[in-house]
Amino acid sequence: MRAGQETLMKRRMISSIILFAITLVALLVFVGLYIDESRRTQETYYIQYTTNLSHVSEDIDSYQNAEGDLDFRYTRIVSDMSSADSFAFLLDRLSDDRKKTVNELNACIMRYPEQMRTEAKLTELKKAVDDILAELDQGYEEAQALVDSIDKQGQ
Numbered sequence: 417m418r419a420g421q422e423t424l425m426k427r428r429m430i431s432s433i434i435l436f437a438i439t440l441v442a443l444l445v446f447v448g449l450y451i452d453e454s455r456r457t458q459e460t461y462y463i464q465y466t467t468n469l470s471h472v473s474e475d476i477d478s479y480q481n482a483e484g485d486l487d488f489r490y491t492r493i494v495s496d497m498s499s500a501d502s503f504a505f506l507l508d509r510l511s512d513d514r515k516k517t518v519n520e521l522n523a524c525i526m527r528y529p530e531q532m533r534t535e536a537k538l539t540e541l542k543k544a545v546d547d548i549l550a551e552l553d554q555g556y557e558e559a560q561a562l563v564d565s566i567d568k569q570g571q
Contacts, residue, residue, distance in 0.1 A: 468500035
């Protein structure tokens, strides 16, 4: 009788070890899949961020070279910058300071169009955006300098 119980206990222990190993492998596979999907999602967010910034640059060119509907062209700049701002906050690769700079830049474009529509400010904005797209640190510094140059008390 004792030998039967020992055999049964050994089988249960072996079954438990095998089940534990299978569960551990499955957990590792799911963690790996999660990490891979997070990386792909971040890459997609970054692509959308840079696409929207490139649209901002193109929209500035369109605004500066246009003779017609400037309000519509400026609205496109606001829209694309707003989209870039939204994607910036989803990116893990951007520091909080850079996210804040992009957000403040977007706020300036939306809240102070009279100041931002000037040739000088649009040129500064285009340079900052182009430098950000080139992945230069100075692009965020230029953007912050532009934000700091806006009179937030005025129109």
